Amino acid sequence: MTRRTWISKGSLTVYVSTMLFILVTSVFLVAFAVSSRSTDEKVQAVSRAAYATEVAAALVGASAIEAEALLLEHNCNVCHVLGDGRVAPLFAGIAERAAARRPHLSAQQYLYESIVFPGAYLVDGYANAMPGNFAERLSSAEIGHIIAYLLTRTDQAQS
């Protein structure tokens, strides 16, 4: 009869690998948190000066109707319209809120920033959970259409 020790060689290996995995993951997460914070600061500094011209260019020929397909295609509605507002702020009434969010930005500039640099300003109570690559996925004209659409989402608008 063989006696079974409480910790076999196999489970010791699993234990050590798990510990190593947790250690490496934590180091990685800390490094990531530090690097993403400094990127956000850089993005904010660069973008402030650039917003005025970029936003004006994006809004030339902007059409709220053109935005509807884009909002579906890029799943904006999944987080911002279909939910109960816990995952992301609802678009209803955003036209008024956008004008008040950032004193140094117009409503259009704030909406542009929210789409292109979602981490630059976080709405109170929400995580930095919005995809960060819309600047690559949307053309300037498409961003313009979306801004035009969001400006129609006033407190009075039917949802």
Ligand code: HEC
């Ligand atoms: C995975 C969920 C998710 C998707 C998809 C998403 N967002 Fe967001 N969005 C968020 C969250 C969470 C916030 C709040 C945190 C912040 O301010 O970045 C936010 C914030 C915003 C804001 C600022 C809202 C306010 O009340 O000030 C705008 C505008 C916005 N998103 C537009 C969009 C558009 C346009 C798209 C599609 C092109 C989109 N979002 C896709 C999660 C999402």
